[in-house]
Amino acid sequence: xxxxxxxxxxxxxxxxxxxxxxxxxxxxxxxxxxxxxxxxxxxxxxxxxxxxxxxxxxxxxxxxxxxxxxxxxxxxxxxxxxxxxxxxxxxxxxxxxxxxxxxxxxxxxxxxxxxxxxxxxxxxxxxxxxxxxxxxxxxxxxxxxxxxxxxxxxxxxxxxxxxxxxxxxxxxxxxxxxxxxxxxxxxxxxxxxxxxxxxxxxxxxxxxxxxxxxxxxxxxxxxxxxxxxxxxxxxxxxxxxxxxxxxxxxxxxxxxxxxxxxxxxxxxxxxxxxxxxxxxxxxxxxxxxxxxxxxxxxxxxxxxxxxxxxxxxxxxxxxxxxxxxxxxxxxxxxxxxxxxxxxxxxxxxxxxxxxxxxxxxxxxxxxxxxxxxxxxxxxxxxxxxxxxxxxxxxxxxxxxxxxxxxxxxxxxxxxxxxxx
Ligand code: GTR
Numbered sequence: 001x002x003x004x005x006x007x008x009x010x011x012x013x014x015x016x017x018x019x020x021x022x023x024x025x026x027x028x029x030x031x032x033x034x035x036x037x038x039x040x041x042x043x044x045x046x047x048x049x050x051x052x053x054x055x056x057x058x059x060x061x062x063x064x065x066x067x068x069x070x071x072x073x074x075x076x077x078x079x080x081x082x083x084x085x086x087x088x089x090x091x092x093x094x095x096x097x098x099x100x101x102x103x104x105x106x107x108x109x110x111x112x113x114x115x116x117x118x119x120x121x122x123x124x125x126x127x128x129x130x131x132x133x134x135x136x137x138x139x140x141x142x143x144x145x146x147x148x149x150x151x152x153x154x155x156x157x158x159x160x161x162x163x164x165x166x167x168x169x170x171x172x173x174x175x176x177x178x179x180x181x182x183x184x185x186x187x188x189x190x191x192x193x194x195x196x197x198x199x200x201x202x203x204x205x206x207x208x209x210x211x212x213x214x215x216x217x218x219x220x221x222x223x224x225x226x227x228x229x230x231x232x233x234x235x236x237x238x239x240x241x242x243x244x245x246x247x248x249x250x251x252x253x254x255x256x257x258x259x260x261x262x263x264x265x266x267x268x269x270x271x272x273x274x275x276x277x278x279x280x281x282x283x284x285x286x287x288x289x290x291x292x293x294x295x296x297x298x299x300x301x302x303x304x305x306x307x308x309x310x311x312x313x314x315x316x317x318x319x320x321x322x323x324x325x326x327x328x329x330x331x332x333x334x335x336x337x338x339x340x341x342x343x344x345x346x347x348x349x350x351x352x353x354x355x356x357x358x359x360x361x362x363x364x365x366x367x368x369x370x371x372x373x374x375x376x377x378x379x380x381x382x383x384x385x386x387x388x389x390x391x392x393x394x395x396x397x398x399x400x401x402x403x404x405x406x407x408x409x410x411x412x413x414x415x416x417x418x419x420x
Pocket of ligand 1: 280299
């Protein structure tokens with residue numbers, strides 16, 4: 001009997017030794033954050049200091065290329081096949097809104113439906129918050145004029161959404177509040193662009209843009225996050241054609257994996273006037289080198305389709321990534337960016353998200369803005385910060401709430417200027 005127990009123990013121990021160090025036990029201990037050195041966004045590949053705003057675009061191009069090839073993957077340009085089809089347009093929400101539904105036809109056979117609410121009363125083109133949603137457009141509001149689309153389940157089956165799920169995600173989309181504040185809100189179900197599971201990129205938008213004979217993206221080509229971000233750029237292409245929208249004031253917003261997506265969309269496409277990262281965490285605003293909460297190996301294992309194939313090189317090798325996430329924030333400069341965290345959302349490393357703001361600030365300052373106005377010593381901050389790099393830590397867990405939105409609206413009032 002004892003021999004049996006001993007054998008089982010030895011077996012269990014050897015299994016534990018064989019597992020990579022981080023696989024099951026995420027680090028939540030600040031004392032265990034390793035010493036690390038961040039790459040300097042203001043030192044170029046040749047080792048020269050970037051010391052003027054005029055010298056920034058060349059350095060920015062280097063950084064953008066690195067994020068493209070090593071992390072998110074290169075996406076196609078705006079396709080010549082892109083078309084828009086107005087599905088419906090009319091009064092909604094008891095006269096408070098104009099509701100439009102527009103299909104973005106990426107290529108024959110590939111489309112995504114955008115839901116757009118605009119304030120009924122407006123004195124001209126309005127600024128808009130644009131973001132993807134997790135559950136289908138019909139989940140953002142109980143409004144029964146929203147069409148019921150096809151939604152993907154985690155078991156990889158697709159089905160037409162049920163009326164019972166209308167409004168299920170509405171706490172994350174305070175539509176009336178956004179409209180009252182003078183903004184429009186536009187959203188697309190992310191699964192319309194690419195279903196969120198690893199199928200070797202056979203469904204979703206990718207196959208429509210393969211070269212003849214190509215069966216999967218090359219290691220430096222778009223993963224799912226890049227595809228979602230690309231879809232947001234196509235939505236902006238539509239918004240540019242809508243005379244009721246001020247397309248020079250479109251804020252791209254997202255929560256969690258869709259926060260990572262919003263950051264990449266805003267970094268890659270400078271037409272976005274403002275970017276909001278809500279609890280984006282690893283692969284979003286959180287510094288990878290801190291190895292706190294979720295880490296590179298874990299995210300690449302749980303979600304092999306999110307990033308380009310090249311990013312797998314950095315599993316457990318964060319120090320070898322030729323950038324860190326403060327440089328993703330820096331790519332957005334000098335445009336306003338808001339980094340929001342939640343106090344209990346340690347998986348997303350709130351401290352690492354804050355530090356990305358701190359270390360992106362020199363770029364924002366070089367470009368003539370007030371930057372972040374907080375240093376590494378100011379953690380944890382006592383109150384929300386509304387400098388050009390906005391920030392707050394909401395009390396509570398991983399979510400996007402009215403508290404978060406109220407800050408984004410106030411921040412947009414302050415920073416999202418009509419002229420660029
Ligand atoms: C988690 C993932 C996070 C975050 C989150 C979400 O499972 O580890 O990086 O993206 O999902 O999107 O809700």
